Amino acid sequence: MIDLYTWATPNGRKVSILLEELGLDYQVHAVDIGKGDQFKPEFLAISPNNRIPAIIDGDLALMESGAIMLYLATKAGRLLPKLSASEAAQSIVQPNSYWHVMEWLMWQMGGLGPMLGQTHHFLKYNQGKSPYAEERYLKETHRLYGVLDKRLEDKAYIVDEYSIADIAVWPWISRFEWQTIDLDAYPNVKRWYCDIATRPAVQMGYQVPMYINDVPMP
Ligand SMILES: N[C@@H](CCC(=O)N[C@@H](CS)C(=O)NCC(=O)O)C(=O)O
Numbered sequence: 001m002i003d004l005y006t007w008a009t010p011n012g013r014k015v016s017i018l019l020e021e022l023g024l025d026y027q028v029h030a031v032d033i034g035k036g037d038q039f040k041p042e043f044l045a046i047s048p049n050n051r052i053p054a055i056i057d058g059d060l061a062l063m064e065s066g067a068i069m070l071y072l073a074t075k076a077g078r079l080l081p082k083l084s085a086s087e088a089a090q091s092i093v094q095p096n097s098y099w100h101v102m103e104w105l106m107w108q109m110g111g112l113g114p115m116l117g118q119t120h121h122f123l124k125y126n127q128g129k130s131p132y133a134e135e136r137y138l139k140e141t142h143r144l145y146g147v148l149d150k151r152l153e154d155k156a157y158i159v160d161e162y163s164i165a166d167i168a169v170w171p172w173i174s175r176f177e178w179q180t181i182d183l184d185a186y187p188n189v190k191r192w193y194c195d196i197a198t199r200p201a202v203q204m205g206y207q208v209p210m211y212i213n214d215v216p217m218p
Pocket residue numbers: 009010011012033038050051052053063064065066109
């Protein structure tokens with residue numbers, strides 16, 4: 001049984017959706033980041049950066065959603081392409097889809113998530129306080145949507161088959177309304193988003209640790 005420490009945010013939903021997709025047993029611990037639960041010593045012992053999500057699996061405590069996703073997909077042997085046994089044994093690196101899943105997971109962790117997080121901060125929660133920041137992050141948000149739209153031009157999923165790359169990106173796009181994004185301007189993102197939204201595991205994982213709203217649909 002995996003313990004999941006989470007809240008109803010894109011980073012939290014990345015992990016709950018993945019756990020649902022993998023069919024792994026887990027129990028949920030709600031960490032109310034609005035009330036400061038993330039600063040409690042018992043949570044800091046698991047997640048020293050005072051951020052959700054975090055998991056405990058046996059002796060292993062993990063923070064950082066990207067690391068958690070890699071761990072869970074590796075443990076289950078699904079949603080992350082495998083390096084061949086000979087590659088792993090000989091430390092040979094070949095240009096296969098494993099590396100492209102890594103590439104887009106890192107894109108989400110280092111770019112999409114942090115930038116859209118700033119867009120939420122300035123455009124949704126602090127509108128009018130910093131026109132410069134609003135303009136900067138909205139422009140960056142459109143740039144990132146453009147990059148994703150181009151990537152999805154000739155693909156059903158971000159890398160060949162449905163993978164943790166899609167699951168990492170999708171919950172951030174689910175906040176398109178917060179970001180003042182009209183998905184009609186990004187038709188490939190819209191098609192991909194709507195397709196993934198219909199998955200039962202996505203519908204379930206979105207509602208962890210509690211129901212806030214239905215999955216937003218354009
Ligand atoms: N890089 C981290 C970011 C996690 C993160 O920013 N979590 C937010 C919620 S989405 C949080 O816990 N915020 C609490 C705080 O800012 O104190 C990850 O991907 O896990």
